[in-house]
Amino acid sequence: KQEVTQIPAALSVPEGENLVLNCSFTDSAIYNLQWFRQDPGKGLTSLLLIQSSQREQTSGRLNASLDKSSGRSTLYIAASQPGDSATYLCAVRGSGGGADGLTFGKGTHLIIQP
Amino acid sequence: NAGVTQTPKFRILKIGQSMTLQCTQDMNHNYMYWYRQDPGMGLKLIYYSVGAGITDKGEVPNGYNVSRSTTEDFPLRLELAAPSQTSVYFCASSLRDHTGELFFGEGSRLTVL
Numbered sequence: 001k002q003e004v005t006q007i008p009a010a011l012s013v014p015e016g017e018n019l020v021l022n023c024s025f026t027d028s029a030i031y032n033l034q035w036f037r038q039d040p041g042k043g044l045t046s047l048l049l050i051q052s053s054q055r056e057q058t059s060g061r062l063n064a065s066l067d068k069s070s071g072r073s074t075l076y077i078a079a080s081q082p083g084d085s086a087t088y089l090c091a092v093r094g095s096g097g098g099a100d101g102l103t104f105g106k107g108t109h110l111i112i113q114p
Numbered sequence: 115n116a117g118v119t120q121t122p123k124f125r126i127l128k129i130g131q132s133m134t135l136q137c138t139q140d141m142n143h144n145y146m147y148w149y150r151q152d153p154g155m156g157l158k159l160i161y162y163s164v165g166a167g168i169t170d171k172g173e174v175p176n177g178y179n180v181s182r183s184t185t186e187d188f189p190l191r192l193e194l195a196a197p198s199q200t201s202v203y204f205c206a207s208s209l210r211d212h213t214g215e216l217f218f219g220e221g222s223r224l225t226v227l
Contacts, residue, residue, distance in 0.1 A: 031213055043118075043204055044218040051213060091216070099172050100147055101211065104157045 002027045004092050006105035014113050015082055021075040021108045023090035028068045030094035031101065035064050035075050038087045038107070047088075048075070080112045116140050120205050120219035127195040127226045135190040135222045137205030143217075145208045146188040148172075148180065150201040151221075157204065163188055164211065195226045 003026045013019055023033070032051045036044040048057045048064040050073070056065040063076040077084055087107040094101055121136045139146065148160040159172030163182040177199060179191045188207075192199055203222045208214030 034216060036218075041221075041223075043120075043220040044206075044216075046215055046217060049215045099170060100159050100162050102159070102216075106154065106156050 002030075002092060002094060002103040004090060004103045004105040006088075006090060006108050008108060009106070010109040010111075012111040012113060013080060015080060017080050018076065018078050019080055019110075021077070021088050021110070023073040023075070023092075023105055025071045025073075025092045025103070027094060028071050030068060030092050032093050033064075033066055033073050034091045034093070035062075035073075036089040036091065038089060040086075044089060082112045082114045085110055085112045118205055118207055118217050118219035120203075120222050122222060123220065124223050125225070127192075127224065129195060129197065129226060131195050132191065132193050133195070133224075135192070135203055135205075135224075137188045137190065137219060138186050139188075139205075139207040139217070140186065141207060141209070141217065142185060143207035143209050143214075144185070145211050145214065146182065147206045147208075147216075148178075148188070148190045149204045149206065150174065151204060152201050160190065160203075192224075197226050200224060200226045 005024045007022045034049045035047040038044050050057050050066045061078040066073045087109045089107045091104045118139045144165045147162045149157040158174045161180040163169045205219040206216050208216050
């Protein structure tokens with residue numbers, strides 16, 4: 001059964017810093033990996049989707065990488081801003097997941113200090 | 115496009131009452147999902163649908179029912195509400211399974227007292 005772990009569970013950094021969020025998974029037979037952002041009391045907003053054949057995806061200040069063989073993905077946030085404060089979730093989709101193939105991590109709660 | 119729309123956003127139920135959470139998407143997605151999110155527990159799949167007229171159970175289906183009469187709508191019905199169903203419910207959709215990007219609604223916060 002697929003397991004997804006996100007480290008750290010919480011992170012607080014000053015504005016302007018570059019930072020990396022980590023996501024690891026136990027079963028490398030995946031179809032894709034998706035990073036989400038969740039603001040308090042809100043739904044999940046898709047940030048980046050990486051297919052299993054891809055190594056990375058970029059959107060603005062965000063860059064996500066995928067290393068299937070080592071079961072790891074990172075989300076890099078450049079020049080962090082207070083508006084980046086949120087919980088970041090990664091979700092892995094593969095044959096080791098549930099009926100929908102998905103396994104979610106529990107998230108990293110990020111606070112950017114002004 | 116509105117994306118995935120859920121109603122209501124908040125609801126308080128008494129034990130034993132029933133209600134329906136509505137979910138509509140305007141992206142012509144075939145796949146739709148219902149999840150519940152509990153603090154510290156992550157998201158758990160309740161039911162999903164791969165197209166109109168087809169539904170199937172997820173990880174935690176007990177106490178819930180769904181229907182999919184159209185591509186756009188995927189309501190979740192709670193029968194005989196119990197305190198254990200206090201949670202935040204999310205509806206999601208994707209164009210394709212496995213390789214498709216997931217889009218979520220804003221969530222419905224349900225409290226059963």
